[in-house]
Amino acid sequence: MNMPLTILHTESSKGWGGQENRTLKEAVGLKKMGARVIIACQPDSKLAKTGAENNIDIRTVKMENSASPFTIYSLLKIIKDENVNLVCTHSGKDSMLGAIAGRLSRIKPVIVRTRHLALPITSRITYSLFPHKVVTVSEYVRKYLVKEKRIPANKVVSIPTGVDLERFAPDTVNAVPREELSIPNDVPVVGTIAIFRRKKGHHTLLDAIPLVLKKIPNARFVFVGDGPQRENIEKKLSELGLAGNVKLLGLRKDIPEILNTIDLFVLPTLQEALGTSFLEAMAMRRPVIGTRVGGVPEVVKDGVSGILVEPEDPVALSDAIMGLLNDKGQMKRMGDAGRRIVEEKYSIDVMVRSLFNFYTSLVSEAGV
Numbered sequence: 001m002n003m004p005l006t007i008l009h010t011e012s013s014k015g016w017g018g019q020e021n022r023t024l025k026e027a028v029g030l031k032k033m034g035a036r037v038i039i040a041c042q043p044d045s046k047l048a049k050t051g052a053e054n055n056i057d058i059r060t061v062k063m064e065n066s067a068s069p070f071t072i073y074s075l076l077k078i079i080k081d082e083n084v085n086l087v088c089t090h091s092g093k094d095s096m097l098g099a100i101a102g103r104l105s106r107i108k109p110v111i112v113r114t115r116h117l118a119l120p121i122t123s124r125i126t127y128s129l130f131p132h133k134v135v136t137v138s139e140y141v142r143k144y145l146v147k148e149k150r151i152p153a154n155k156v157v158s159i160p161t162g163v164d165l166e167r168f169a170p171d172t173v174n175a176v177p178r179e180e181l182s183i184p185n186d187v188p189v190v191g192t193i194a195i196f197r198r199k200k201g202h203h204t205l206l207d208a209i210p211l212v213l214k215k216i217p218n219a220r221f222v223f224v225g226d227g228p229q230r231e232n233i234e235k236k237l238s239e240l241g242l243a244g245n246v247k248l249l250g251l252r253k254d255i256p257e258i259l260n261t262i263d264l265f266v267l268p269t270l271q272e273a274l275g276t277s278f279l280e281a282m283a284m285r286r287p288v289i290g291t292r293v294g295g296v297p298e299v300v301k302d303g304v305s306g307i308l309v310e311p312e313d314p315v316a317l318s319d320a321i322m323g324l325l326n327d328k329g330q331m332k333r334m335g336d337a338g339r340r341i342v343e344e345k346y347s348i349d350v351m352v353r354s355l356f357n358f359y360t361s362l363v364s365e366a367g368v
Helices: 018-032 046-053 069-081 091-102 138-150 202-215 232-239 254-260 276-285 312-323 328-345 348-366
Strands: 007-011 036-041 057-059 084-088 111-116 134-137 157-159 189-192 220-224 246-249 265-266 286-293 306-309
Touching: 007 018, 007 091, 018 036, 018 254, 018 348, 036 046, 036 069, 036 254, 046 057, 046 157, 057 202, 069 348, 084 091, 084 348, 091 111, 111 348, 134 138, 134 348, 138 157, 157 220, 189 202, 189 254, 189 276, 202 220, 202 232, 202 312, 220 254, 265 276, 276 286, 276 328, 286 312, 286 328, 312 328
Parallel strands: 007 036, 007 084, 036 057, 084 111, 111 134, 134 157, 189 220, 189 265, 220 246, 265 286, 286 306
Antiparallel strands: none
16 A cells, blocks of 8 residues: 555444434544544534544535535545545435445545444445445344355454444443432342334333342432433333432433443343443443343343343343342452453554454555
8 A cells, every 4th residue: 555544434324323423533543543534424413523623634514415416426536536545334215325435436445335233234235235345243134245245255344343442431430410410329230222213122021020029129220311201211210100210311421420320221122233232331340131032132141241131021131130239249350351452452542443454455556
């Protein structure tokens, strides 16, 4: 490779979630390693604002459909003007637009498609035909693309999402005072942090809580997040008479502090590409309880860093919660093991280093 690694990320999503967060983390980390990084995203997207705040070179491009000649021209111009040798695409529309621009460019950059989700894919050609390689956020998603969608195995590599260990640092982060949350200091606290969507399994946890309270009546539960299921969750809390034991904290920016306040993290999710929220809890030395779905078993080692149960099984979930709350020694051992696992395999540094080495080798082999 005769020139610096120059990467153009494309992202047509306007919202903010795990996908956009990973893209930003990747951009910031690769820039620190010496790569030139540009993000082309929608003018009114959260990524445009947050990327600029993190000193990333942002180019705003409208991506209203996946075959816009104007958008393709705009991306072609960026590739040419900036001597881009690697195009990384992320969502459906931009994976068409970015790949077409890359393939049309005389520079012939390497095209990499990242698959962030565990959902079924809608357009196979943006994995099989357009990109040179595909990166997935978990081995589960890699196997899905290879086995179910017949994408060649040598074309797909798994590089898991990493956690910021400087932010999720249990020894330096202050816990949120329990009195601030109207929770007594001497009671066990179970927390869940996720968008309020049905696939996150809040309904299963709500069914499990009364079973836990029969044996551990002073237990408290905190739900962090918001979303389309909020009204249903509030209604169920009222129906079950759980308002005194369950706190809905809404959206919070102090996630590490919240994790340092709770004793146990629980997320009975129904679908997960990897399970970054589990990794964040593990980084804070919290034992975790999850489900045997998607990429969760990759990050949560059953019996080591946490417990795995079957999805939508409130009885098994309540048993797991009570078992850990009644065994403080096991909770500490699992919390310590979880932190070690994240440090070794799932830090941002590990993720960025893997991506940098992977991208550099692709560009070197292509000679661009």
